Amino acid sequence: MTDSLQRLVSHWALSEVLPLADTHSSKVFTAEYQGIPVVLKIMKPASDEQQSARILHYFDGLGAVRVIRDLREAMLLEKLDPEPHLKAMVQQEQDLEAAAIISNTISALHTKRETKRPDGIRTLEVQFTELFDKARTPCAPSFHNAAGIARRLLSSEQELCVLHGDIHHENILNSERGWLAIDPKGIFGERTYEVANTLCNPVDTPTIVHSSERATQLAKHFAETLNLDANRILEFAFVHACCSVCWAEENKQDTSYAEETIRTLEQLVSL
Known part of the structure; x- marks a missing residue:
């Protein structure tokens, strides 16, 4: 010990x-x-x-x-329960069932709606710093596109609240109190961003995640269940995927999965 x-x-x-x-x-x-x-x-x-x-x-x-x-x-x-697991549900062709659990969890998380950023919690603009930095250098067109979309989204932010900031299938576990989120990062910004990472997950399931049909279906689901705009969901997800490559590069991690996610989502957004 x-x-x-x-x-x-x-x-x-x-x-x-x-x-x-x-x-x-x-x-x-x-x-x-x-x-x-x-x-x-x-x-x-x-x-x-x-x-x-x-x-x-x-x-x-x-x-x-x-x-x-x-x-x-x-x-x-x-203490929460490791089973059932949302990632396993997706692998067992229960993707929308898992998405429904994620929607309910996000609804609970967003019960409080702060109109002013609490001290010490970073903004979405800070979240996108590495993307903006990369877009100022010679890089693939996707990152310039994502940076432009990110700035447009930030200029029209709506329904601001404290976000968990890292919602995905492995960060929501079951318990006696129901499904609960773990490991928050904490961000203040438009609540649409909360679902962005879900469209990029679960990791290690490329045949599922790298499907434009699946991304469109999830965006429609979250738009309906959380009263969001499906197009903004896809745009935030594309921006998030590009940020993921930036973060992976900083940590000298493999970027191939995130790069394929970028290609999947980029074809679904308006540039």
């Missing part, structure tokens, strides 16, 4: 501590706290989830996992 883990176990008097996951941003354990099952999440120094607890406190259990205790570098969360 590491010193950091031992200190947290002692601080919160945890028992039955077992490793659950080791991701690029955190180490995750199951444990018991005051007789109830919990998840202990310890953020790594370079984690992009440092404000996750703050965003989860903002949602206050509405569509999101509850924070039981937290420190700057760690959180105790209510």
Whole structure:
């Protein structure tokens, strides 16, 4: 047991501590706290989830996992169920059923509608920084197109609220309270952007995601269930896919999947 883990176990008097996951941003354990099952999440120094607890406190259990205790570098969360899994549902030809669960979760997350950006939460314009930077350099036309669309979307933002910022099939899990989102990034901007990443997921399912018919179908579904504009959904998804390539390049990760997603979505947007 590491010193950091031992200190947290002692601080919160945890028992039955077992490793659950080791991701690029955190180490995750199951444990018991005051007789109830919990998840202990310890953020790594370079984690992009440092404000996750703050965003989860903002949602206050509405569509999101509850924070039981937290420190700057760690959180105790209510324990959710790993099964059923939305990614598996998609793989089992239940794509629209999974999308319906995502819609309901987003509706709960967006119950609160702030008209003013809370301090410390970045805007969509900041979210798109790497895309704008790339578009100022010699690059593929898709990134220039995406940057232009992003600026047009930002100039006409509507229905602003605090967004989870990373909704996809593996960030929504089941529980006794229903389906709940985990691992928020926290962004303030048009709520249409909340569904953008879903059109690019689940990862590792290219034959499903890289279908223009599927993207159009999901955009129509989210437009109807969340009262959004289907064209803006597709535009935000295209912009997000281009951002994903920028982020992957910064982290020296493979970009082939995201590049194919760009090609799928670009043909569906008005340039």
